[in-house]
Amino acid sequence: MTLTIPDLRVIAPAGTRRWPPLYPSVFPALIMLAIGSTALRRPALGWDERATWSAATRTPAEIVRMAGEIDGVIAPYYLFMHYWIEIFGDRTAVMRLPSLLAVAIAVGLAGEWGRVLFGPVTGLTAALILVTVPQLSRYATEARVYGIALLAGVLTMWLFHRAMARPAWRRWLGYGLSVTILGYAHLLGLLILTAHLTILGSRWRGGDRRLWRGPLVMAGAVALTAPLIRLGLAQRGAQLDWIPPVNTHDVLTAPGAVFGATVTAPAGLLYGAQLAGLFLIGLAFTARWKDRRTLAELTVLAVLPPALLLGASLAGASLWVPRYVLVVTVPVALLAALALRRFRLRQVAALLLLVALTLETHQAVRRPSSRDGMNFRTVASVVAAGLRPGDGVVYGRVGTWSLRAGLDYELRDRPRPVDLLLVRSAARAGRLDAEECATLTCFDTARVWYVGARRGDDPMSDAGGQLRAKLDRDYRRTGIWLHPLGVVALFERPPS
Numbered sequence: 001m002t003l004t005i006p007d008l009r010v011i012a013p014a015g016t017r018r019w020p021p022l023y024p025s026v027f028p029a030l031i032m033l034a035i036g037s038t039a040l041r042r043p044a045l046g047w048d049e050r051a052t053w054s055a056a057t058r059t060p061a062e063i064v065r066m067a068g069e070i071d072g073v074i075a076p077y078y079l080f081m082h083y084w085i086e087i088f089g090d091r092t093a094v095m096r097l098p099s100l101l102a103v104a105i106a107v108g109l110a111g112e113w114g115r116v117l118f119g120p121v122t123g124l125t126a127a128l129i130l131v132t133v134p135q136l137s138r139y140a141t142e143a144r145v146y147g148i149a150l151l152a153g154v155l156t157m158w159l160f161h162r163a164m165a166r167p168a169w170r171r172w173l174g175y176g177l178s179v180t181i182l183g184y185a186h187l188l189g190l191l192i193l194t195a196h197l198t199i200l201g202s203r204w205r206g207g208d209r210r211l212w213r214g215p216l217v218m219a220g221a222v223a224l225t226a227p228l229i230r231l232g233l234a235q236r237g238a239q240l241d242w243i244p245p246v247n248t249h250d251v252l253t254a255p256g257a258v259f260g261a262t263v264t265a266p267a268g269l270l271y272g273a274q275l276a277g278l279f280l281i282g283l284a285f286t287a288r289w290k291d292r293r294t295l296a297e298l299t300v301l302a303v304l305p306p307a308l309l310l311g312a313s314l315a316g317a318s319l320w321v322p323r324y325v326l327v328v329t330v331p332v333a334l335l336a337a338l339a340l341r342r343f344r345l346r347q348v349a350a351l352l353l354l355v356a357l358t359l360e361t362h363q364a365v366r367r368p369s370s371r372d373g374m375n376f377r378t379v380a381s382v383v384a385a386g387l388r389p390g391d392g393v394v395y396g397r398v399g400t401w402s403l404r405a406g407l408d409y410e411l412r413d414r415p416r417p418v419d420l421l422l423v424r425s426a427a428r429a430g431r432l433d434a435e436e437c438a439t440l441t442c443f444d445t446a447r448v449w450y451v452g453a454r455r456g457d458d459p460m461s462d463a464g465g466q467l468r469a470k471l472d473r474d475y476r477r478t479g480i481w482l483h484p485l486g487v488v489a490l491f492e493r494p495p496s
Helices: 023-037 047-056 060-067 072-088 092-118 118-129 134-140 146-165 169-185 187-205 207-224 226-234 236-240 249-259 268-285 292-314 322-339 346-366 375-386 400-410 463-473
Strands: 391-395 422-424 447-453 475-485 484-490
Touching: 023 072, 023 092, 023 118, 023 134, 047 060, 047 072, 047 092, 047 400, 072 092, 072 169, 092 118, 092 134, 092 146, 092 322, 118 322, 118 346, 134 146, 134 187, 134 249, 134 268, 134 322, 134 346, 134 400, 146 169, 146 207, 169 187, 169 207, 169 226, 187 226, 187 292, 187 322, 187 484, 207 226, 207 391, 236 484, 249 268, 249 292, 249 322, 268 322, 268 346, 292 322, 375 400, 375 475, 375 484, 391 400, 400 422, 400 447
Parallel strands: 391 447
Antiparallel strands: 447 484, 475 484
C-alpha cells in the first residue's frame, strides 16, 4: 500500500503580494546609522559647518538676502537647516543628524538597488561595502549638504533604473522630482544626468522607442532648477576661487580620493582609505553578468561624472573636489559586489580587508580636531577661562567670518567678549562676513583677546598690518596659547 502525504505548504491566495527581503537594505542602513552615531559630536565644527550655523541661524529673509551675494546654490540647505535648528536646537550632534540619516538611507537604498539588479546577497554586499567607505562616514557626520546630496543622487539613479524597466509616466515623473531635489541639494550632482542621457541614447539606438519621456522629464526638472543655476553662474568666482588648479597628481589620485576622507590627520593615515578605493575599483573591473548592458550602464554611471568634472577643471576654472562626485561610490560598490557574488568566502574576506584598510581613517574622522580649521572648543575654553567683564575680541584677517562664527558658536550660551571691530553683523549686512570698522583701530578696551589662524613661526602672522600695529603700539601681550592651525593671545593696555 502506498501512503500519500498531503502537501501542507501554505499557498498564498491569488493577488497576495510577496514582500521582498529587507535585509539587503535595512541591515546595512542600521549599521551605517550606528557607525555614524559613534562620536557624532566629538569633532568640533569645521570651517564649512561654521558657515552652516552662521547662515541657518538667520531669518529666512536674511538667508535669501545672503544668497544673492554668496552661497546661493547652498541656500536651500540653509533654509532647511534654519527650520531644523528652530525645532531641534543647534547642538553639534543635532545639526549633523540630517546628514547621518540621509547617508544611512542612501546606503539602504543602494542595497535595495543591488537586490533588484543582482539578488539579495549582492545587494547586501554592496551596501556593506559602502559602510566601509570613509568618505561616507565623513559626510554622514558633517553639518553640510553632501550627505543629503548623496541620498538625492542615489534616489535619482534608482528611480531612473525603475523608469527604464517600465517607462510609464508615473515613474518618469517620480524620477523628475528626484532630479529637481538633487539640483537644489547640490548643482554639480546633476552631472549624473550626463550618464543618464548616455544610457538613454544607447537604449534608443537599440530600438527602444518607449523612452522618449525621459529626456522630456529631465529638461523639465533642470528648468525648475534654473534660478539656482543662474545664481551659481553669477557667483562662481567667489564660490569656487578656493579650489586649487587641477594637476597631474590630482588626476592620478582621483579614484582613491573619491573614497578616502579628507580630514586633518597625518597623511599616512589616509593611504589605507585610498588603497581601499583602488581595490574596489579593481574589483569593479572584474565584474561579470549575463546582461552586459547592465554592466555597461553601471560603468557609465561610475566613470562619466568624475571624468567630466576633471575634464572641465583641466579646461577652465577648477571644480575638482572629490566630495562633489561622492555618489559614484554606489555604482562602483555594486560592480565590486557583483564581482564577488559567486564566492561567499571572498565576500567576507574582501569586507574584512576593507575594514582593515580604512579603520584608521574612520578613527581619524572622529577625532576632536579632524575637521578643517582650528578646534574652536579649545579656543573657546581658553577665552572663557580667562574672560573678565569688559573684555573685547578681535580676529585675524584670513577667514575672519569663520573665526567669528567659531567663537560665537562655542560661547553662544556663555558670556562672550565684546566684538570690538563689529559695525554691522553678517546677517544685517547680507553677507557671510560681518562689516567691520575700516581702520581696524576703533577700540581702546583695557583687555583684548586676539583669535587668528597660525602659519609658520610667527603666531601673529594673520593679524595684518593695521591691527598688528595697533596691538603692538597700545598694548602688551600678556598671554599666548598656540593651537594646531590657530592662536589665542591676550593683550592688555599698560598702566598709564
